[in-house]
Amino acid sequence: MQVPAETADPAAAGAGAPAAGRITPRGPVGPARGTVLLAAGTALLAAAVLTSLAVGAHQLGPAEVAASLWAELNGTGSSYADDVVASRIPRTVLGIMAGAALALAGVIMQGLTRNPLADPGILGINAGAAAAVVTGMAFFGVGATGANVWIALPGAVLTVLVVYGLASGRRGSSPVRLVLAGTVMSAVLMSYIQAIALTRPDVFSLYRFWAVGSLSGRTLEQARDILPFFLVGLVAALATGRSLNALALGEQAAASLGVRPQAAKITGALAATLLCASATAAVGPIGFVGLAVPHIVRSLTGPDHRWLLILSLLAGPSLLLFADVLGRLVARPGEVLTGVVTALLGAPLLILAVRRMRAVA
Amino acid sequence: MSPVRNPPAVSTLRWGRKLSFRYRRRSLVLSILLAAAVTLVGAFTLTAGQLGLDWQELFALAVSPPEGSAAFVLERLRGPRFLTAVGAGMALGVAGSLFQTVTRNPLGSPEVVGLTSGAAAGAAATALWPGYVPVPVAAILGGGLAVVLVWLSTGRGFARPGRMIVAGIGISAVASALTSLAMTTLGEQQAQTLAFYLNGSLASRSWSHAATIGLALLVVLPLAAALQRRLNLVAMGDELAESLGVRVDRTRTLAVILAVVLAATAVSVCGPVAFVALVAPQIALRLLRTSAPGVVAPALVGALVLILSDFAVQHIEFGAASLPVGIFTAALGSAYLGYLLFAEARKGRL
Numbered sequence: 001m002q003v004p005a006e007t008a009d010p011a012a013a014g015a016g017a018p019a020a021g022r023i024t025p026r027g028p029v030g031p032a033r034g035t036v037l038l039a040a041g042t043a044l045l046a047a048a049v050l051t052s053l054a055v056g057a058h059q060l061g062p063a064e065v066a067a068s069l070w071a072e073l074n075g076t077g078s079s080y081a082d083d084v085v086a087s088r089i090p091r092t093v094l095g096i097m098a099g100a101a102l103a104l105a106g107v108i109m110q111g112l113t114r115n116p117l118a119d120p121g122i123l124g125i126n127a128g129a130a131a132a133v134v135t136g137m138a139f140f141g142v143g144a145t146g147a148n149v150w151i152a153l154p155g156a157v158l159t160v161l162v163v164y165g166l167a168s169g170r171r172g173s174s175p176v177r178l179v180l181a182g183t184v185m186s187a188v189l190m191s192y193i194q195a196i197a198l199t200r201p202d203v204f205s206l207y208r209f210w211a212v213g214s215l216s217g218r219t220l221e222q223a224r225d226i227l228p229f230f231l232v233g234l235v236a237a238l239a240t241g242r243s244l245n246a247l248a249l250g251e252q253a254a255a256s257l258g259v260r261p262q263a264a265k266i267t268g269a270l271a272a273t274l275l276c277a278s279a280t281a282a283v284g285p286i287g288f289v290g291l292a293v294p295h296i297v298r299s300l301t302g303p304d305h306r307w308l309l310i311l312s313l314l315a316g317p318s319l320l321l322f323a324d325v326l327g328r329l330v331a332r333p334g335e336v337l338t339g340v341v342t343a344l345l346g347a348p349l350l351i352l353a354v355r356r357m358r359a360v361a
Numbered sequence: 362m363s364p365v366r367n368p369p370a371v372s373t374l375r376w377g378r379k380l381s382f383r384y385r386r387r388s389l390v391l392s393i394l395l396a397a398a399v400t401l402v403g404a405f406t407l408t409a410g411q412l413g414l415d416w417q418e419l420f421a422l423a424v425s426p427p428e429g430s431a432a433f434v435l436e437r438l439r440g441p442r443f444l445t446a447v448g449a450g451m452a453l454g455v456a457g458s459l460f461q462t463v464t465r466n467p468l469g470s471p472e473v474v475g476l477t478s479g480a481a482a483g484a485a486a487t488a489l490w491p492g493y494v495p496v497p498v499a500a501i502l503g504g505g506l507a508v509v510l511v512w513l514s515t516g517r518g519f520a521r522p523g524r525m526i527v528a529g530i531g532i533s534a535v536a537s538a539l540t541s542l543a544m545t546t547l548g549e550q551q552a553q554t555l556a557f558y559l560n561g562s563l564a565s566r567s568w569s570h571a572a573t574i575g576l577a578l579l580v581v582l583p584l585a586a587a588l589q590r591r592l593n594l595v596a597m598g599d600e601l602a603e604s605l606g607v608r609v610d611r612t613r614t615l616a617v618i619l620a621v622v623l624a625a626t627a628v629s630v631c632g633p634v635a636f637v638a639l640v641a642p643q644i645a646l647r648l649l650r651t652s653a654p655g656v657v658a659p660a661l662v663g664a665l666v667l668i669l670s671d672f673a674v675q676h677i678e679f680g681a682a683s684l685p686v687g688i689f690t691a692a693l694g695s696a697y698l699g700y701l702l703f704a705e706a707r708k709g710r711l
Contacts, residue, residue, distance in 0.1 A: 117526075117527060117530070166699075180698070181699075183698070184695050184698045184699045187636075187691060187694065187695035187698065188692065188695045188696070188699075190691065191688045191689075191691040191692040191695065192692075194556075194560055194688050194691075195684055195688050197556070198553075198556060198557060198560065198684065198685065198688070199684065201549070201553060204552075204553055204556065205549055205552075208541075208544050208545060208552055208556075209545055211541065212541045212544075212545055287534060288534065336542065337541070337542075337545055339538070339541070340538045340539075340541055340542050340545075341538075343534045343535060343537065343538035344535060344538050346534065347530075347531040347532065347534040347535045347538075348531070348535075350527065350530065350531040350534075351514045351527070351528055351531040351532070
């Protein structure tokens with residue numbers, strides 16, 4: 001029996017579509033609604049993982065996927081279906097990690113900067129990672145994949161430190177200044193990247209594929225390389241929930257609630273940097289997941305950052321995996337790179353959000 | 362926008378009883394200085410480098426048409442390139458000024474309302490499906506479409522800066538996604554050519570480029586100047602302008618149309634050159650010390666920024682190939698944004 005993507009997809013779309021329609025947050029989440037949302041999120045993620053393993057140039061049924069996965073785990077995979085599933089495991093694993101990382105980073109940045117438009121691109125993280133990768137390609141003979149983590153990560157961290165340094169004046173760092181400093185830094189780095197890419201054809205040919213961001217052609221080694229950074233970032237991110245809630249009330253209120261604003265900001269920025277730098281290092285700069293997921297989730301949970309973080313952890317990977325599957329489906333037997341699909345999906349959503357939001361007007 | 366620091370020194374020229382012309386002494390002096398600077402840089406671009414004219418040949422041009430190698434350099438190499446740069450710089454400067462006045466936002470620029478990335482996507486589309494539409498036409502269509510989509514997406518036109526910026530980000534992202542789709546599906550050589558175009562280049566321009574942008578300026582600049590007074594009133598607030606008899610929405614729409622025509626034509630002759638439209642009006646504001654940059658000063662500043670940048674990329678050695686001018690303007694523009702950031706931060710306004 002074939003019960004694959006076609007049935008899973010509408011379910012996902014159905015879960016996402018009404019969320020986009022209601023951007024105005026509801027009241028706080030109670031335990032009952034929280035449980036329902038958690039269950040729904042988990043189911044969505046499971047469906048996304050299954051679809052990601054089953055759908056592509058060669059379609060498989062859920063039973064076949066389960067059997068092949070089992071065979072893979074026992075090291076006895078031998079059939080064609082087993083090979084197909086095995087080849088889709090790395091991109092699925094990296095999709096889960098990158099989706100979770102980008103979504104959590106988005107929640108934290110939007111919370112820290114109190115700016116609903118903040119996303120991993122804004123602090124200059126993507127540009128920093130990209131500049132480092134391009135430098136590696138141009139001057140140190142690094143290929144498009146492989147050792148990228150060790151180049152992209154320090155690049156991103158360094159950039160964030162510079163942006164943070166630029167943005168913090170005598171009166172601490174304001175959200176607007178942070179965003180502006182990030183934008184300026186990104187622009188400077190982007191012109192550096194373009195200058196290199198346009199004068200070095202060899203770099204250009206590698207960079208143009210890396211720059212879009214894609215889950216295809218990934219290996220489990222890459223997932224393993226970023227795992228430590230990802231895990232540290234994940235733990236730090238999940239720990240920021242309470243302090244983000246306090247910071248949302250303003251720094252003085254946060255301080256009076258026993259949260260040290262500066263410490264909370266540093267933890268948050270560190271977590272966000274680790275998360276999206278490791279995601280970018282592994283799969284390239286994928287846009288809009290970090291921006292869109294927090295918005296969608298917030299429309300379901302309201303402003304409580306603890307729920308936001310937990311549910312984004314489920315929704316981010318789901319969105320990224322479904323986008324990846326969609327990219328495989330529309331251009332069979334070839335595929336559209338994941339970064340292109342997330343932008344095409346995320347942008348209309350963002351605009352829908354704008355039309356309904358009053359705060360940013 | 363920066364506040365008025367001094368009371369403006371306004372003078373009036375009169376011819377007889379009916380014809381009068383009000384001007385600020387500062388803007389007049391400034392315009393003359395800027396125009397002189399453009400001319401001077403122009404002379405330098407014509408004389409610099411191996412193939413440059415020498416100064417005698419340059420002065421001889423005032424008397425008689427050029428001959429021999431001088432004619433070749435002037436008519437093929439440097440002349441059209443320089444004039445295209447001046448025209449595109451003026452167009453971008455004025456377009457930026459119009460956008461910034463309409464949106465009451467110093468970040469209002471063709472980049473922000475999606476025009477630039479839309480134009481890029483249009484150009485990318487012609488690379489994917491070559492032969493149907495010429496690249497410049499596709500760029501204009503793409504840019505226009507993007508602006509219309511941003512306009513529709515905000516729900517209330519360009520009146521709300523916050524919404525405009527978000528919608529601009531969204532539409533730009535879609536357009537960039539389409540562009541990167543093209544970049545990854547094209548062959549190596551084609552992709553490289555496209556990348557050069559997308560960064561804005563003034564290399565090997567012909568007289569038809571210069572004529573195109575010249576014509577657009579000839580038509581649009583007088584209209585923009587005529588609109589300026591009403592636009593300045595709109596900048597003071599919709600209700601005030603309305604009460605003074607200005608039809609706000611119509612004025613805004615007209616200004617946006619003029620700005621789009623200018624910016625799109627500029628894109629069609631030299632690709633999407635970054636940041637000139639954003640920076641030129643801001644520099645003009647600071648030089649003029651007024652609340653509205655108007656038309657003349659941003660045009661001249663825009664031209665100056667672009668020809669200086671083009672001069673730089675022509676004479677700075679950077680790796681194997683020469684750089685497209687847009688990379689240089691992007692670097693300049695971001696440095697300027699950075700300066701702006703610190704200036705505002707020092708004054709405690711951010």
